Amino acid sequence: RIVYVNGEYLPEEEATVSIFDRAFLMADGVYEVTSVLGGKIIDFDGHIARLERSLNELDMQKPEAFDDLLSIHRELVAKNAIDEGMIYLQVTRGSAGDRDFAFPDPEVVKPTLVLFTQSKPGLADNPAAKTGIKVISIDDIRWGRRDIKTTQLLYPSMGKMMAKRAGADDAWMVEDGKVTEGTSNNAYIVKDGKIITRELSTDILHGITRAAVLRFAKEAQMKVEERSFTIDEAKQADEAFVTSASTFVMPVVELDGAPIGSGSVGPVASRLREIYLEESR
Numbered sequence: 347r348i349v350y351v352n353g354e355y356l357p358e359e360e361a362t363v364s365i366f367d368r369a370f371l372m373a374d375g376v377y378e379v380t381s382v383l384g385g386k387i388i389d390f391d392g393h394i395a396r397l398e399r400s401l402n403e404l405d406m407q408k409p410e411a412f413d414d415l416l417s418i419h420r421e422l423v424a425k426n427a428i429d430e431g432m433i434y435l436q437v438t439r440g441s442a443g444d445r446d447f448a449f450p451d452p453e454v455v456k457p458t459l460v461l462f463t464q465s466k467p468g469l470a471d472n473p474a475a476k477t478g479i480k481v482i483s484i485d486d487i488r489w490g491r492r493d494i495k496t497t498q499l500l501y502p503s504m505g506k507m508m509a510k511r512a513g514a515d516d517a518w519m520v521e522d523g524k525v526t527e528g529t530s531n532n533a534y535i536v537k538d539g540k541i542i543t544r545e546l547s548t549d550i551l552h553g554i555t556r557a558a559v560l561r562f563a564k565e566a567q568m569k570v571e572e573r574s575f576t577i578d579e580a581k582q583a584d585e586a587f588v589t590s591a592s593t594f595v596m597p598v599v600e601l602d603g604a605p606i607g608s609g610s611v612g613p614v615a616s617r618l619r620e621i622y623l624e625e626s627r
């Protein structure tokens with residue numbers, strides 16, 4: 347695989363970052379995951395706009411190559427012959443060659459920029475989308491700025507493992523009785539034909555797929571309500587699903603061991619997945 351590190355395209359074995367890089371020492375980094383379908387990069391502008399916002403919110407410099415990111419994405423897709431898969435991008439505050447809680451002087455320390463691809467043949471035809479996935483609920487104990495896409499992913503990883511150990515696929519996180527989001531996706535329920543998903547705030551990541559799906563839903567005259575919902579409400583829902591760049595629209599058919607609605611993939615989730623894939627390809 348050919349990866350990109352600070353201006354260079356290199357075989358992955360030759361790509362290196364300093365052990366003093368602040369992403370390694372402090373999780374002082376932000377990232378984006380963008381999907382590729384049929385060699386086409388999906389929602390590039392949305393991901394880059396969110397990246398810029400994450401950088402601003404953390405007072406992090408833009409990498410020098412910021413304006414070349416589209417050509418870097420395209421180059422990596424071509425060099426690695428990606429048909430279906432994703433592009434991972436990470437910007438970190440860089441390495442001051444020492445460990446210090448204070449941010450290094452941005453005049454001296456430049457951000458680190460890393461990109462790599464992951465080939466995922468069958469991403470669009472994912473069999474899980476036909477059966478739906480199972481989720482469990484767990485406490486949301488993450489920090490308070492989940493709208494910034496940082497590389498602090500330890501708790502979401504632990505949540506994923508709690509789900510696996512419980513025989514499920516993923517976890518929905520709950521704070522003050524309300525679902526925030528999935529470990530790496532936004533969460534939705536459907537009740538009486540209405541799509542319900544938590545409103546945007548600092549409590550959740552502002553999903554790029556979420557924005558697209560809600561736009562398509564409204565265009566298709568579906569009813570959308572942006573508000574928080576409880577786990578009990580989710581258990582009483584007709585359908586549930588999650589969205590992300592890596593899963594698109596993924597139906598959820600079980601919550602904490604109990605079926606949601608019929609316990610199989612519902613019409614709203616499958617229709618939205620279809621529309622999303624059609625519009626994106």
Ligand code: PDD
Nearest residue numbers: 379530531532551553554555556590591
């Ligand atoms: N995760 N919420 C969280 C906590 C996420 O990590 C993600 C994305 C989303 C969905 O955002 P988007 O639609 O822009 O992908 C919501 C990516 C895919 C990841 O960490 O791999």
